[in-house]
Amino acid sequence: MEPRLSLVTLCVTDMARARRFYEALGWRASGPAEGVTFFQAGGMIVSLYGRAEQAADANLPAEGSGFGGIVLAHNVRERADVDRVLDEAAAAGATILKPGHDIFWGGYVGYFADPDGHPWEVAWNPGFTILEDGSVRLP
Amino acid sequence: MEPRLSLVTLCVTDMARARRFYEALGWRASGPAEGVTFFQAGGMIVSLYGRAEQAADANLPAEGSGFGGIVLAHNVRERADVDRVLDEAAAAGATILKPGHDIFWGGYVGYFADPDGHPWEVAWNPGFTILEDGSVRLP
Numbered sequence: 001m002e003p004r005l006s007l008v009t010l011c012v013t014d015m016a017r018a019r020r021f022y023e024a025l026g027w028r029a030s031g032p033a034e035g036v037t038f039f040q041a042g043g044m045i046v047s048l049y050g051r052a053e054q055a056a057d058a059n060l061p062a063e064g065s066g067f068g069g070i071v072l073a074h075n076v077r078e079r080a081d082v083d084r085v086l087d088e089a090a091a092a093g094a095t096i097l098k099p100g101h102d103i104f105w106g107g108y109v110g111y112f113a114d115p116d117g118h119p120w121e122v123a124w125n126p127g128f129t130i131l132e133d134g135s136v137r138l139p
Numbered sequence: 140m141e142p143r144l145s146l147v148t149l150c151v152t153d154m155a156r157a158r159r160f161y162e163a164l165g166w167r168a169s170g171p172a173e174g175v176t177f178f179q180a181g182g183m184i185v186s187l188y189g190r191a192e193q194a195a196d197a198n199l200p201a202e203g204s205g206f207g208g209i210v211l212a213h214n215v216r217e218r219a220d221v222d223r224v225l226d227e228a229a230a231a232g233a234t235i236l237k238p239g240h241d242i243f244w245g246g247y248v249g250y251f252a253d254p255d256g257h258p259w260e261v262a263w264n265p266g267f268t269i270l271e272d273g274s275v276r277l278p
Contacts, residue, residue, distance in 0.1 A: 001228065003166040005180050006213055006269075007211075007212035007214065042183070043181055045275055055206065058258050059236045060206040068208060070149060072144055072146070085140050121148075123146075135181075135183065
């Protein structure tokens, strides 16, 4: 299995609300597809899909849960970009889980949750290289 | 906020076990970092990190949950690759949630869960282009 991730599907309970949120962040949804919304995110795809449908598709429980142990991260080039992106997310309807703060490994990070509760970390990590096209490279 | 995902963190309860699993799939962990394992995954990074630590970092509940409504996908170039990757995952210690099967939109997909229960879809989608470098492009 090649070391790559092609898609991350975020399950939603209200597609219109979820789509509005990501569009308010400046993401552009790709042409209409029934019951699913796709965003090109660099070399991969982020998709929005109904939680019940996804649970049925993958034999996963539709109910219960909460934090499933997956956190998405968006890394930025400058320290000040963290607060800017958190503000932008809050304005688009996100819940701020934790405001920007210095962290022991030398970075500056904050967290928000999207309207379905999916956690996002917004991070400035001076140890990671962000290329021109936005992709990140480990040292 | 640019439309890109920099990192996906998979929370784990047993780092050695989780790392062994992804290494058994052929992924190469990057140099040692305290308490975290990084894999370069194309232009992004997949990281393994303790669940309790992550929950504390992001003000998320450490307990409870189960399916958190995020599904990771690995898209392959050929239909037959789906079963091959599912077999490889099972051999590495994954639980097969759903074996490969035809799906209404014309693709062929199956699902496995990694040792911490994180769901992965393995998909052949004739409508998506997979570039030379493994990145995917929406039509």
